[in-house]
Each structure stands twice: as structure tokens, then as C-alpha cells.
Amino acid sequence: MSPPLEPLPDSFAATRRSLHRVAEEIVAPARKPHNEIALQATPGGFGTPPFEHDGARLQVRVDGADLVVERDGDEQRAPLTTVAADAELVGAELFPDGMPTDVEPLDIDPEAAQRLGAFYGFADELLERLRSGAAADADASEINLWPEHFDIAFEAGAEAEGKRANYGASPGDDDHDEPYVYVGPWTAPTDGELWNATGFGGAELLYSELVDAEDQLATALAFVERRFDALK
Numbered sequence: 001m002s003p004p005l006e007p008l009p010d011s012f013a014a015t016r017r018s019l020h021r022v023a024e025e026i027v028a029p030a031r032k033p034h035n036e037i038a039l040q041a042t043p044g045g046f047g048t049p050p051f052e053h054d055g056a057r058l059q060v061r062v063d064g065a066d067l068v069v070e071r072d073g074d075e076q077r078a079p080l081t082t083v084a085a086d087a088e089l090v091g092a093e094l095f096p097d098g099m100p101t102d103v104e105p106l107d108i109d110p111e112a113a114q115r116l117g118a119f120y121g122f123a124d125e126l127l128e129r130l131r132s133g134a135a136a137d138a139d140a141s142e143i144n145l146w147p148e149h150f151d152i153a154f155e156a157g158a159e160a161e162g163k164r165a166n167y168g169a170s171p172g173d174d175d176h177d178e179p180y181v182y183v184g185p186w187t188a189p190t191d192g193e194l195w196n197a198t199g200f201g202g203a204e205l206l207y208s209e210l211v212d213a214e215d216q217l218a219t220a221l222a223f224v225e226r227r228f229d230a231l232k
Contacts, residue, residue: 002122005211008115008178015112016171018080019045020150022062022106026086028147030060030094038144041124041152045117046145053094060090064117065110080108116171119179119207120145123152123169126181126220130167130228131156149173155186156228162187163231165202167224175199179207181220183227194230203227 023046028037031048039046047061047068059070067086069076078089083102092099127143131154134140140156153168166184170176175198184202197204205223213219 002125002217003118005118005122005207005216006115007211008207009109009112011107011109012112012115013172013177014107015109016116016150018106018108019062019113019116020147020171021083022067022080022086023145023147023150025083025100025102026067026090027060027062029097030058030090032058032094034096037147038142039147040143040145041120043117043121045113046120058094060094062113062117065108065113080106082106116179119169119171120152122217122220123181126169126217126224127152127154127167129217129221130224133225134228151182157186157231159186165227165231167228173199176204176206181205181210181223183224185231188231194227 023039027047028039031037032051032053040049042061044063045061048059050057050059056072061068065080066077067080067089069090076089080086082105083100087095087100124143131140131143134156137158138156141154143152143154145152149170151168151170153166155164155166157163157165164186169179169181171179182197182202182204184200190201195203205220210216210220
């Protein structure tokens with residue numbers, strides 16, 4: 001069971017933007033094979049799945065405000081500072097297109113980074129519960145954390161029948177200052193009381209609503225299950 005979600009500090013949005021850069025410019029490019037970018041929730045944050053490279057088993061991940069490179073069980077860890085410095089810890093061999101060179105300081109508050117990691121852990125548990133309860137004919141995909149949008153999600157439902165949708169959680173974006181859980185139908189109509197999203201066709205449950213809930217996970221699960229059932 002993931003720990004309860006706590007109120008966000010004022011530094012959260014700036015921290016989220018900086019960690020999004022780390023996901024896109026450091027963590028995802030390090031994954032092998034070179035054309036695979038999907039990440040996953042990891043303890044305290046996000047990272048690559050474990051992968052093989054030059055005879056070693058590697059994982060590159062973010063834990064709170066730290067970058068962690070694990071190689072055959074040995075862990076190197078350093079605070080996130082700049083994209084260029086962080087790339088040095090990962091190593092040039094994992095950047096075949098060239099090392100990042102940006103030395104602008106990243107704006108990362110450790111408390112806000114911890115909140116982001118906790119949200120991903122919460123979302124991963126939520127989505128796994130929904131996914132594991134889906135029937136085989138829902139054809140549910142794997143749960144991935146996508147560096148482009150920085151959300152964690154899977155898709156399910158019969159596409160030919162207009163029932164397929166993305167089920168996920170975002171740490172925030174241009175239309176949302178706070179994280180949110182969402183359901184985004186691919187083609188089904190999104191009018192009516194179930195569909196309340198801002199900036200996209202679908203439904204959203206805001207982080208602040210979850211923080212105030214007596215049972216946060218049950219509230220989020222009821223939210224996504226109701227939309228899942230509506231699309232059956």
C-alpha cells in the first residue's frame with residue numbers, strides 16, 4: 001500500500017518541470033535498446049526498467065531529488081544539479097547521440113520531488129489494480145511512464161467498438177497546476193456528467209480532491225472504475 005498523498009509545496013510546479021526535463025533528456029535516452037523510451041514508476045520516483053548493456057545489468061532512475069545509476073547491484077547516487085552534470089554520472093556510453101551539455105541549474109526542491117515520487121507510486125498501484133481486474137477481452141496494455149508527457153498510463157477497451165481509452169495519472173501540465181488521475185476515451189463521446197476534464201476530452205480527478213479523501217486509493221479506484229464500466 002502506497003503512503004497517503006500529502007499537500008503539495010509551492011515549489012511543486014517548478015520541480016515537476018525540472019524533473020520532466022531529467023526524464024526526457026537523461027533517463028529515457030539512457031535506456032537500451034536505443035529506440036525504447038518507456039519508463040516506469042520506481043521507488044521514490046521514476047526510471048528505466050532494468051536493462052542489459054555491455055554485459056552488465058543497469059537501471060537509471062530518479063529517487064526524490066537524486067539521480068541513481070545501478071550497475072549489477074552497485075549503486076551510484078548524486079543530487080540532481082544540471083542536465084550536463086547528471087549525464088556525467090550516467091556515462092557517455094549510454095548517450096550514443098552525444099552527451100547533454102546544458103549547465104543551467106535545475107530547480108528541484110527535495111520535498112516537492114518526494115511528493116512527485118509518492119504520486120507515481122500511488123498511481124502505479126491504482127492502475128495495476130484497475131488493469132488486473134480487467135477482462136481479457138479488454139486487451140489492456142502494459143503500464144508505462146511516458147517521458148514526453150510525464151504521465152503514467154495504460155490503455156484498454158475494444159478499439160473497434162469505440163471503447164478504448166487511456167487510464168492514467170499526470171503530475172500536471174500547462175492546463176493543470178496540480179497532478180490528476182484521468183480517463184481519456186479515444187473516440188467515445190465525452191459529454192455528460194462523467195466527463196469533466198480541462199484541456200482534453202475525458203475525465204479528471206484532481207490531486208487536491210484525493211488529499212481530502214478519507215480513503216484516497218478507494219476514491220481514485222471508484223473514479224476510474226466508473227468510467228471504465230461506462231465504456232464497456
